Amino acid sequence: MAYSISLLIVRHDDLGLLSHIQYPEDLRKLPADRLPEVCDELRKDILDELSVNPGHLASSLGAVELTVALHYVYNTPEDRIVWDVGHQAYGHKILTGRKEAFCTNRKLHGIMPFPSPKESPYDTFVCGHASNSISAALGMAVAEKRLEKIAAEQGATGGNGKAAERKVVAVIGDGAMSGGLAFEGLNNVSATPNDILIILNDNNMSIDRSVGGMKQYLIGLNTNETYNALRFKLSKWLRSKGYLEDDRRKGLIRLGNALKSAFSHQQNIFEGLDIRYFGPFDGHNVMELVRILRQLKDMKGPKLLHLHTTKGKGYKPAEKAATVWHAPGKFDVGTGERLCDDEKGLPAKYQDVFGNTLLELAEANPNIVGVTPAMPTGCSMNIMMKSMPGRVFDVGIAEGHAVTFSAGMAKEGLQPFCNIYSAFAQRAYDNIIHDVAILGLPVVLCLDRAGLVGEDGPTHHGAFDMAALRPVPNLTIAAPMDEHELRRLMYTAQLPGKGPFVIRYPRGRGVLPDWHCQLTEIEVGTGRKLKDGDDVAVLTIGHIGNEAAKAIAEAEQEHPGLTVAHYDVRFLKPLDGQLLAEVGRRFSRIVTVEDGIRAGGMGTAVLEWMADNGLAPRIVRLGLPDSFVEHGTVPQLMHITGIDKDGIKKAITGICGYSKAQ
């Protein structure tokens, strides 16, 4: 496997103990009582670096002790640590050969935003979308057992030719634990022979506050210390006597569970699933963590270790306001002041236009309710939440549920606005088809972060929504080119009889000096001509139309005589047949521009429409390629993928014969 970090900037700071640790094997040479020092240095390194090179701060600070203890006790990378989301894994990166390159974190060609086996053998699985760690870890554990069996049958000495049995650990936060996939994983862990350790890193926070029954359950979940100590000793002894093979182990868990609930009047959901539960313990006591992990490491059967941690641990501003410090941007470490750009005079963020407009619509329409899967701040639904707490539902990291829950409310007459980041909505594909589209329920699905998102990289780009949703019957799919269009589309979507309505818009700011405007209806399925011209028609959808407008202006300026028409398709579905007929009849050259994957998106829709209607203009389609776009700033990535002003201009002039087309 190729490991890729091509941007190598070496840091030369003197980091004390850390400067002697390149890899976990160096860490493991230290006596355990030096580990608190390592943690302090690691925390300081993360803080200093992130203050100038922004990223996910608070979760990584909260996982420092756990990270050090894991790499100290486990034989990584041979043993597998599977991080959930991976936004807490900066300490892991620094300890696993990426200390010098950490200053390139999230930058173009630098370290990837989330752990990835493409970058390091210490990164065991793809990270970015929450709640997959338990399933992946179980898969690895099952593979290990099976491969060992195959090797034994073939007369080899052990699975993968190694001496000790590989251990597999999943590290999952309380927020990620609210995801359905995590529950599916637990259910399967319970019923499949395996020895995995699930570490529940419980800081009682998601990005916003943790929500739901599991969060409440975890707060109340306790086992007393004597019980924990006794149980460690007992299971060690039973194991040494060979009494802890699978059947007996399950029986003992059930007995333990029964005794515990008899004494404490508390059922333990994990133990009820035959997963041994240990905790809760202090996740910031590194020496204690080492002791506990050593005891659990060789224990057979599935286990869950529950740790209490503090998001933002060790940095007071982050501890006090973990949501803001989840990914705070640049900041002054000393004062805790966040160094935000001067926002004065800048257009509003689309998310804020969404949030304010939703509240405005909800004030007028009592049927409107808001649904967000764990992103109230990210999508600005917190604006409505503050004013109308009873009408907004944060359902946790549960995109599929968010859609079906919305569908249920729509079925009974409410008007849900369900806001999901485009990439996370991939989790809800069938829910959109099965639970919304088939019945044609009037759910307004707002896909924020559609298109390139920048530094979060391939897992987070909203690349696929248009291509994925376009074939689904009954859906209306639209994308606003500016803030006013977003407001008007939202207004239109909640009018009676509109059915399922998808509105996609990007991360970041719009283009207008003032987002306020009157809320008036846009006729569904209509695009608009923004500018006339004779030589070529440029068809765009959504915000990228603004980039195309700049490209057109420049192309016309650089090539006197060239005139370019610009159409805003606006609705991917239904397409505006009248507009396309005009374009198809008048122009023999068309350039389509979108910020989603080219295959199957708007350009493809135009191509199909022309072919279906017996028209054959030459069409150049710009969009994201058939490969995963890496991380970098949005302008950098737009340039690389050829959808920035220069790329669009090149396509326009190329198709008109002024320069070679791309």
Ligand SMILES: Cc1ncc(C[n+]2csc(CCOP(=O)(O)OP(=O)(O)O)c2C)c(N)n1
């Ligand atoms: C499927 C999916 N939905 C939403 C997100 C956005 N997200 C990233 S981290 C996070 C909170 C995770 O909370 P937790 O697992 O408790 O980790 P913590 O941040 O508290 O350390 C959310 C909602 C995501 N990455 N993936």
Ligand SMILES: CC(=O)[C@@H](O)[C@H](O)COP(=O)(O)O
């Ligand atoms: C780790 C994760 O998935 C989120 O923290 C994500 O990075 C948020 O993205 P925005 O910054 O666009 O809200």
Ligand SMILES: [Mg+2]
């Ligand atoms: Mg959490």
